[in-house]
Amino acid sequence: xxxxxxxxxxxxxxxxxxxxxxxxxxELTESLSEEMSIAPGTLYLILKRLKDDECxxxxxxxxxxxxxxxxxxxTDKGIESLTSQKNDWQQFIKIxxxxxxx
Numbered sequence: 001x002x003x004x005x006x007x008x009x010x011x012x013x014x015x016x017x018x019x020x021x022x023x024x025x026x027e028l029t030e031s032l033s034e035e036m037s038i039a040p041g042t043l044y045l046i047l048k049r050l051k052d053d054e055c056x057x058x059x060x061x062x063x064x065x066x067x068x069x070x071x072x073x074x075t076d077k078g079i080e081s082l083t084s085q086k087n088d089w090q091q092f093i094k095i096x097x098x099x100x101x102x
Contacts, residue, residue: 009089012089014046014047015085017031017032018056018074019074024061024070024072026069055075057075
């Protein structure tokens with residue numbers, strides 16, 4: 001998949017995954033990596049930006065097999081952002097479909 005195309009939708013994918021439940025960073029990376037190739041660290045930059053924008057909150061959970069894991073939780077602002085981005089995405093794919101299916 002084209003790198004530029006992925007950059008445009010990774011945040012939407014992360015927000016959508018967090019909307020289904022809290023996740024820790026590695027868990028998000030693994031899930032996304034099953035479907036598309038992402039560079040190491042890319043996801044953490046997105047998560048940092050989402051936290052800075054107050055779209056996600058974090059909390060630590062102790063792990064029996066290592067250090068505590070930082071979990072990400074979607075905030076109300078994050079849900080609003082997800083809704084907006086989903087609407088934008090739906091409009092975008094309708095427009096693109098017009099061009100590629102003519």
